[in-house]
Amino acid sequence: MKPSTLKDDNNQVLLAPEEVKILIVDDNPSHGETLQEAMEKVGYQVELATSGEEALNKLDEKEIDIVITDLKIDETSGMDILKKSKALEDPPEVILITGYASVETAVEAMREGALDYLEKPINLKVLRAKVAKAVERLGLKRANRILQKQLEEKFYFEGIVGRSPKMKRVIEKLKNLAPNSDTTVLITGENGTGKELVAKTIHNNSSRKKFPFVVI
Secondary structure, eight states: OOOOOOBOTTSOBSOOGGGOEEEEEOSSHHHHHHHHHHHHHHTOEEEEESSHHHHHHHHHHSOOSEEEEESOOSSSOHHHHHHHHHTSSSOOEEEEEEOGGGHHHHHHHHHTTOOEEEESSOOHHHHHHHHHHHHHHHHHHHHHHHHHHHHHHOOSGGGOOOSSHHHHHHHHHHHHHTTOTTOOOOOOOOTTSSHHHHHHHHHHTSTTTTSOOOOO
């Protein structure tokens, strides 16, 4: 099956499936293979680990973008996988698979950084939707990293290239706002989407750029 490219609301490519590597952790090989096949049909690169130890090793050895893990594996729990994932320099998004009796634990895991959870039996359509949500977040984070690198190299707008119409609109607004030092600006958004980066950009392109940039 030919991979379908993931795009945002403006038909702009975020991340193509073949750019995304998923780690599936399930100590039931046949169940894990079913999930692997479902993800590979979309076009994702997929690694399968059938034990907690194998999963932890793969996280050390490979660059993983998304982890789909059963909450209860063997002596290593899904929470251990989550903690390991979030301790990495570039942490992957984590989706937990849980039985009804452990939903409360899954919700707690989300407080610890998991993106989402899915109850058994698995609905593959729902799983694909949750993975697509994770891919969207990855795309935003990647765009944010690119923008941050550009800003670290030179604090002016002409060198910033935004791929999506949304990013271009943000840059245009920053161009208009930055020179107006007395303008009050409220920046909102989810964690990791670049609020501090935008604030820093405004500061470094304003008449007050010689003064300290203070994060509260």
